[in-house]
Amino acid sequence: MTASLKINGTSYKVDLPEDVPLLWVLRDEIGLTGTKFGCGVAACGACTVHIDGEAVRSCQVALSDVWGDVTTIEGLGSPDAMAKIQQAWVDHQVAQCGYCQSGQVMQAAALLAENPSPTDQDIDDAMQGNLCRCGTYPRIRAAIHDAASRLKEA
Known part of the structure; x- marks a missing residue:
């Protein structure tokens, strides 16, 4: 094909x-x-x-x-928008092994595009299909909240 x-x-x-x-x-x-x-x-x-x-x-x-x-x-987002999400990931030291992180960031970006002010429950619901063997889920949640704040400031 x-x-x-x-x-x-x-x-x-x-x-x-x-x-x-x-x-x-x-x-x-x-x-x-x-x-x-x-x-x-x-x-x-x-x-x-x-x-x-x-x-x-x-x-x-x-x-x-x-x-x-x-x-x-x-190719995710504009360089500025991606930088805000990535910077939140760095600031919260989300990645350990890093293998899952591209999937985590892509899922988080889709969530923030749909819901710019997610609650903890919104984040948990949206991210539940993305596994992190290192267990950095609290950092992921914190980084998503931080990225949401940064994106609102833009």
């Missing part, structure tokens, strides 16, 4: 079987390795990307099912 995709604002053509997961298209064909393979069954969130602004698990979206523009961690 030949497919045209718009990823991070750039158009790509790929010739792959229609059932190839978007994750492998991004990593192996396009060379965008910020999206991580974690479990392969959409249970960990490491492969989270946005399709038309919606946070999805790219390991479970077949190439033929991509319905819109794809945004990966490499």
Whole structure:
């Protein structure tokens, strides 16, 4: 199958079987390795990307099912908006091993785009499908609150 995709604002053509997961298209064909393979069954969130602004698990979206523009961690937001989210992550020392962090940031960005003033419960609900083996969930929550404040100041 030949497919045209718009990823991070750039158009790509790929010739792959229609059932190839978007994750492998991004990593192996396009060379965008910020999206991580974690479990392969959409249970960990490491492969989270946005399709038309919606946070999805790219390991479970077949190439033929991509319905819109794809945004990966490499293309998330404007440089200023991304800097605010990333700076909150740094300030709260969220990452330990760091493997899950691109998925965590992508999920957090989708949450903040939809809900610029999330409560603790909103954050817990939105982030529950993103696993962190290091257990930095309190730091993730604090960083999301901090990023929300920073984004409001802009």
